[in-house]
Amino acid sequence: GNSVTQMEGPVTLSEEAFLTINCTYTATGYPSLFWYVQYPGEGLQLLLKATKADDKGSNKGFEATYRKETTSFHLEKGSVQVSDSAVYFCARTPTQGGSEKLVFGKGTKLTVNP
C-alpha cells in the first residue's frame, strides 16, 4: 500500500526541549516525503520535503532525513518554541513519477509551554 504512519499525539513539551515526531511509510516504490504544519486557525503549509533517499529537508530549525533502509522520515527540532505549537502531518506521494496525490498521516498535535 501507500500508507503513512506517524506518532500519535498529543505531544506536550517545554520551551527549548528537543522534539522528535516519528513517521514511517510503506515501502512501495520511491515516494517523495513531506512534513506539513497546520497552525491554529490557519491552513496547511509545507514545512519541508525530501524527494530521494538520504536527502535531508530543513526549514525553520526543523529537519527530517529520508531513510530508505528504515522507511522513515522523522521530524526533529533541537529547541522548540511556543510558536511551534501546531499539528504536524507527514505525507508522501504514492510513487516517484506516479500520481501527484498526497497520502497523509493522521497528524500529531504539538503543544509547547513557556
Added chain:
Amino acid sequence: GAGVSQTPSNKVTEKGKYVELRCDPISGHTALYWYRQSLGQGPEFLIYFQGTGAADDSGLPNDRFFAVRPEGSVSTLKIQRTERGDSAVYLCASSSGGGETQYFGPGTRLLVL
C-alpha cells in the same frame, strides 16, 4: 500574490441537499487538488486536475461527488444528496504540476445536519 482561496469558508446544509464548494488556485498553477479532512484525521485525497481534465479521481467516495474545472483555473466540488457523514473540512490545493509543492487553501467547513 494571492494564495489559494476557497468559498464559502463555512457551509451548513440539511441532509439531502446539494452543495457546491469553490476553489480559486494560485494564478498560473496548472494542477489543482481536492482533499477532505475529518476531525482528528489527516487530509484524504479526493481528485486532482491537470489543466481542465481530471488526472486522478480515485479518491471520490461515490457518485454523489464530482468536480469540474472547465477553464483550467477555478474548480467546483459538487456534492449531491448530502449525508451527515459528508461533514468535514474540504481542502483545495494547487501546484505548478510535475510533483512541485502543493499550496493549500484555508478550506471549507461543511456541516450536514
